[in-house]
Amino acid sequence: xxxxxxxxxxxxxxxxxxxxxxxxxxxxxxxxxxxxxxxxxxxxxxxxxxxxxxxxxxxxxxxxxxxxxxxxxxxxxxxxxxxxxxxxxxxxxxxxxxxxxxxxxxxxxxxxxxxxxxxxxxxx
Numbered sequence: 001x002x003x004x005x006x007x008x009x010x011x012x013x014x015x016x017x018x019x020x021x022x023x024x025x026x027x028x029x030x031x032x033x034x035x036x037x038x039x040x041x042x043x044x045x046x047x048x049x050x051x052x053x054x055x056x057x058x059x060x061x062x063x064x065x066x067x068x069x070x071x072x073x074x075x076x077x078x079x080x081x082x083x084x085x086x087x088x089x090x091x092x093x094x095x096x097x098x099x100x101x102x103x104x105x106x107x108x109x110x111x112x113x114x115x116x117x118x119x120x121x122x123x124x
């Protein structure tokens with residue numbers, strides 16, 4: 001399957017955003033938000049999250065480079081973004097409204113998830 005930039009847009013956006021978020025979570029969790037690791041266990045959780053994010057971003061790169069992995073990369077991107085977005089929506093209800101940057105992030109995550117879903121429907 002030959003893909004064009006529109007079919008890859010969700011991956012092109014997700015890779016640098018998720019990679020940056022991973023590095024911030026892993027090494028500078030208090031850079032943008034009022035969160036910081038206070039214990040070794042908390043640091044471990046942030047680093048594990050970083051690793052998970054980096055592995056997904058790496059898989060999306062593979063999906064860009066090898067068309068045989070595009071569909072799997074797109075499915076994983078859709079689920080990743082839906083998972084983040086839906087988790088944040090649950091938090092809005094249970095915890096209240098977050099900062100503007102997290103609100104915008106939620107909109108971005110859900111938009112990317114829907115875009116990936118539409119691409120998958122179009123290609124099937």
